[in-house]
Amino acid sequence: MKVGMVAHHYPHAAHREEFVARVHRVAEEFRRSPGCLSADCWLAPDGDAVVSVVQWESEDAQAASLAAVQAAGLDTGYDEREARPREVVRLVAP
Template sequence: MSFGFVAFHYPAPEHVDAFVRECRQVADAARHQPGFLSTEVWVTPDGGAVVTTGSFESEAAFLAAAEVGREMGATPEGLSDLEVRPREVHFLVSR
């Protein structure tokens, strides 16, 4: 059973590009972790939200990759300095 997430982030309009760059850096680091399957960074057409997705072979693999993200200053919960409202994170399990 795979474990994944979809997260909606709401950076300030002037920070969308910087936020996307940071998301891509974290995604690139995740790609090198055991159990990684995929990750993507999306932006809504109006630029109002950045949506990140990821999937891993297991929850343990995700948690290990999330720890690498934390070391880079990213967390799956909380609010970064670039966001104007709290992100919405949904965790998923394949069936």
């Protein structure tokens, strides 16, 4: 069963470019993982949100992909560079 994740990140304006680069690096690592179908970075039209959208072929692939990102030591932590908490929605294909 396909699974997905959509995450809205709200970096402060001074950190937006840096944050977009961070999301791109994480998406690249996701895409290298077996079972990752897609991983993209989007910007909300108003520029407030950086949105990451990822799709995997299974929950196992998702777990492996998330572990690979952590093992790579990529910066994924929430901190003061963000104006408000992230909104993360996990999805399951019907």
